[in-house]
Amino acid sequence: xxxxxxxxxxxxxxxxxxxxxxxxxxxxxxxxxxxxxxxxxxxxxxxxxxxxxxxxxxxxxxxxxxxxxxxxxxxxxxxxxxxxxxxxxxxxxxxxxxxxxxxxxxxxxxxxxxxxxxxxxxxxxxxxxxxxxxxxxxxxxxxxxxxxxxxxxxxxxxxxxxxxxxxxxxxxxxxxxxxxxxxxxxxxxxxxxxxxxxxxxxxxxxxxxxxxxxxxxxxxxxxxxxxxxxxxxxxxxxxxxxxxxxxxxxxxxxxxx
Amino acid sequence: xxxxxxxxxxxxxxxxxxxxxxxxxxxxxxxxxxxxxxxxxxxxxxxxxxxxxxxxxxxxxxxxxxxxxxxxxxxxxxxxxxxxxxxxxxxxxxxxxxxxxxxxxxxxxxxxxxxxxxxxxxxxxxxxxxxxxxxxxxxxxxxxxxxxxxxxxxxxxxxxxxxxxxxxxxxxxxxxxxxxxxxxxxxxxxxxxxxxxxxxxxxxxxxxxxxxxxxxxxxxxxxxxxxxxxxxxxxxxxxxxxxxxxxxxxxxxxxxxxxxxxxxxxxxxxxxxxxxxxxxxxx
Numbered sequence: 080x081x082x083x084x085x086x087x088x089x090x091x092x093x094x095x096x097x098x099x100x101x102x103x104x105x106x107x108x109x110x111x112x113x114x115x116x117x118x119x120x121x122x123x124x125x126x127x128x129x130x131x132x133x134x135x136x137x138x139x140x141x142x143x144x145x146x147x148x149x150x151x152x153x154x155x156x157x158x159x160x161x162x163x164x165x166x167x168x169x170x171x172x173x174x175x176x177x178x179x180x181x182x183x184x185x186x187x188x189x190x191x192x193x194x195x196x197x198x199x200x201x202x203x204x205x206x207x208x209x210x211x212x213x214x215x216x217x218x219x220x221x222x223x224x225x226x227x228x229x230x231x232x233x234x235x236x237x238x239x240x241x242x243x244x245x246x247x248x249x250x251x252x253x254x255x256x257x258x259x260x261x262x263x264x265x266x267x268x269x270x271x272x273x274x275x276x277x278x279x280x281x282x283x284x285x286x287x288x289x290x291x292x293x294x295x296x297x298x299x300x301x302x303x304x305x306x307x308x309x310x311x312x313x314x315x316x317x318x319x320x321x322x323x324x325x326x327x328x329x330x331x332x333x334x335x336x
Numbered sequence: 337x338x339x340x341x342x343x344x345x346x347x348x349x350x351x352x353x354x355x356x357x358x359x360x361x362x363x364x365x366x367x368x369x370x371x372x373x374x375x376x377x378x379x380x381x382x383x384x385x386x387x388x389x390x391x392x393x394x395x396x397x398x399x400x401x402x403x404x405x406x407x408x409x410x411x412x413x414x415x416x417x418x419x420x421x422x423x424x425x426x427x428x429x430x431x432x433x434x435x436x437x438x439x440x441x442x443x444x445x446x447x448x449x450x451x452x453x454x455x456x457x458x459x460x461x462x463x464x465x466x467x468x469x470x471x472x473x474x475x476x477x478x479x480x481x482x483x484x485x486x487x488x489x490x491x492x493x494x495x496x497x498x499x500x501x502x503x504x505x506x507x508x509x510x511x512x513x514x515x516x517x518x519x520x521x522x523x524x525x526x527x528x529x530x531x532x533x534x535x536x537x538x539x540x541x542x543x544x545x546x547x548x549x550x551x552x553x554x555x556x557x558x559x560x561x562x563x564x565x566x567x568x569x570x571x572x573x574x575x576x577x578x579x580x581x582x583x584x585x586x587x588x589x590x591x592x593x594x595x596x597x598x599x600x601x602x603x604x605x606x607x608x609x610x611x612x613x614x615x616x617x618x619x
Contacts, residue, residue: 128525158527168522170537177540184536185527192532241526 080105081127081245081277086136088122088301097122097133098301104294106244109271109278111292111309113285115321119301120281124247127279128160129153140245158185161238165250167230171223175214175233178222179205182240201240208236212266228259235266245277246270253283264291285317406591413586415576424596426489426572427565431558434493438500438557439550445501446508447534452517463509469502474560475567482568492570496560500553507549511542544612551608558604562597573597 086100097119104110112120125131127138129145138145145156161182169178183201184192197205209218212232214225222230231251238246248267252260268291271278282288288295289309297305297312297320305316412420448454449462469477478495485491515538523533539546565574573593580589 130521130525154527154529156527157525160525162522162525164518164522166518168516168518170519170540172543173540181523181528181536182526184523184532185529187532189529189531192529193535195536238526247525 080139080141081279082137082139083123083127084137084139086123086126086133086138088119088126088131088133096301097126100136100298100301100303102296102303102306104245104277104279106275106277107271108293109268109280109291110294110296111280111282111288112296112298113282113288113320114298116283118298120298121249122301123298124249124279124281127247128157128162154185158241159244161235161241161243161246163231163234163238163246163248163251165253167222167227167234169222169230169233169237172221174219175209175222175225175229175236176202176205176218178233179208179236179240182237185241205236205240208239209233211239212236213262226259228255228262231255231259231263232266235263235270239270243276245279248278248280250281250283252287260287267291402587405587406594408591409588410591410595411588412592413580413589414584415580415589420573420576420593420596423565423571423573423576424600426570427558427561427574428600430489430492430496430561430565430570430572431554434496434500434561435550435554435557437493437497438504438553439546441497442501442504442508443546445505446512449505449509450512452513452515452520453530453534459509463506466502466505469498470506472499474499475563478564478568487569489568489570489572492561492564492568492572495568496557496564499560500557503556504549504553507553508542508546511545511549512538514545515541548612551611555601555604555608558600 081104083100083102086097088097090096100119100123102110112123114120122131126133127145133146136146140156140160143156145153148156170181180195180197180201182205183197184195187196206215206218209215212235214229214232214236217225217229222233225233234251235246246267251267252263255263264287267278267280270276271293280288280292282292289312292309295305295307295309295312296303297316299320299322304319305312415423445462445466449459449466451459474496477498478492481495481498482488482491485494519537519541520533523537528536561570561572562574562577564570565572566578567574569575573596577590577593580586580593
């Protein structure tokens with residue numbers, strides 16, 4: 080179980096920050112963080128694996144505080160947290176199989192990592208994971224020859240290769256067409272249920288969030304304004320999450336990318 | 337549209353009447369001024385040139401004779417074919433060795449001077465040192481090392497390698513900086529350490545660029561090796577070129593050596609084209 084307690088973050092002088100963020104995410108469930116652009120969704124997600132250093136609070140993954148770990152400890156924890164990205168972030172000249180194998184690099188010694196020494200078992204596992212996400216035939220294709228949806232599935236396979244307890248998804252479908260979106264979201268939901276993973280997703284699209292997530296965390300200007308099962312989300316809740324969001328949305332999106 | 341144009345014609349006559357339209361912007365004026373000044377200087381120096389009794393007719397005639405000796409009648413002179421070919425191989429070897437050594441050292445230094453991998457101050461200071469080394473020509477470095485180590489191949493190797501490193505660090509680190517920080521972050525997020533990221537993520541992305549730069553440096557080093565051979569007495573083809581032209585005045589041999597060098601340069605060009613074609617295809 081992931082428990083975020085009293086998390087705070089201020090960015091230098093800018094206004095974007097997290098204010099006393101509390102929420103939990105259960106294994107076996109898809110938890111979606113929704114809210115207007117610039118509300119702090121990405122900051123929360125990146126604080127969890129400490130890509131962004133927050134100011135204060137606790138992040139407990141199975142009762143272990145991620146924030147308290149040293150450098151080596153953090154690497155170990157990160158290895159059990161998969162992450163997928165809006166832009167997939169694969170190494171494009173490499174094949175899908177090689178990218179999936181990268182999921183094991185974090186568990187290797189520096190030397191084995193530098194030379195990319197993978198065991199036969201790891202290679203067959205990578206191939207099996209590619210088959211699981213429906214890309215068995217594309218294992219030896221360079222990633223820049225794959226479509227966006229296919230690349231995102233390679234990203235998922237890479238995350239699974241880490242044997243994760245949790246997968247963080249930072250706007251995973253923002254660059255995908257509706258068909259690929261459905262494939263990717265179906266895979267993520269299936270993973271939560273079958274492998275009892277914690278799936279934590281940042282989403283722009285409310286309808287997708289309500290369709291796929293079991294648990295919803297609503298955030299506005301760095302504050303949690305709603306947390307509960309997706310069945311409890313009604314118009315009133317949505318209005319609260321997205322209040323005053325229409326005007327600054329454009330400007331902030333332009334800043335983010 | 338119609339309304340617009342009618343209102344335009346009303347205001348049009350007043351505009352061009354007051355001010356002439358000019359295309360001579362300030363930079364263009366400066367450029368013209370510089371060109372004019374250079375032309376004047378050239379004319380002035382040609383007029384006032386001290387010809388010291390030079391007869392142009394004879395001078396051009398003997399130039400023609402020398403050029404003919406060089407390029408139409410190339411033969412071996414005081415050195416044998418075997419000696420010249422061995423010296424040519426020495427030059428190619430010198431270029432190869434210094435490029436390989438330079439590339440190896442440069443890669444590791446480049447990692448520490450890429451802004452997306454290390455703190456800005458470290459990258460900047462390494463780059464500044466490299467820029468300093470680069471700004472001093474290779475030949476000078478070879479001469480400096482000749483003073484330290486004595487004339488010969490050793491000084492040539494160290495001097496050439498030294499400048500190659502500085503050159504390649506710049507090229508390599510810029511290639512590294514072009515890889516997206518997002519892909520690096522993705523691996524960082526899964527707990528991968530620094531060196532595995534370098535070799536598993538960055539290196540595969542930039543290999544075409546690295547090869548391309550290294551090969552260009554190889555060509556530069558080959559040219560430098562010839563010049564250095566003469567300067568540092570590295571016993572390569574440059575040394576024999578220097579001796580044939582400046583000591584024995586054997587222009588037939590000079591011509592032969594020039595043709596040999598041209599041959600090597602053509603081979604290098606073909607190899608590099610094939611190599612780049614191969615990697616461009618893969619990308």
